[in-house]
Amino acid sequence: MTLGFFLAIGYLLSLLLPLTLFQATIIVIANVFLILSFISVIVFHEKLGDIENSLGGFDDDDDDDDDDDDENNEDYKEYQARKAAFIRSMNIGQNEPKE
Numbered sequence: 001m002t003l004g005f006f007l008a009i010g011y012l013l014s015l016l017l018p019l020t021l022f023q024a025t026i027i028v029i030a031n032v033f034l035i036l037s038f039i040s041v042i043v044f045h046e047k048l049g050d051i052e053n054s055l056g057g058f059d060d061d062d063d064d065d066d067d068d069d070d071e072n073n074e075d076y077k078e079y080q081a082r083k084a085a086f087i088r089s090m091n092i093g094q095n096e097p098k099e
Contacts, residue, residue: 006032 010025017024 009028013024014021
């Protein structure tokens, strides 16, 4: 029955497009499997969400202690100054040694 369905849709497609019956049937079969793959991915994603919710959820809001502003931190400012000094001291593409 499924083969008949694929052949019938393939025959209709071959009437509309300049394809042989074999080519049209293969295209129909490929599209059906592609659609079924998308549906299975969607169902899997929903089931994974159900499992996640049943476990209490995986909340990414646990990183509340990272809310402080790193740019105001003295160590961060010192790190940025050392990094900028190192970048300025590099002689990229120069043959003369820096004095």
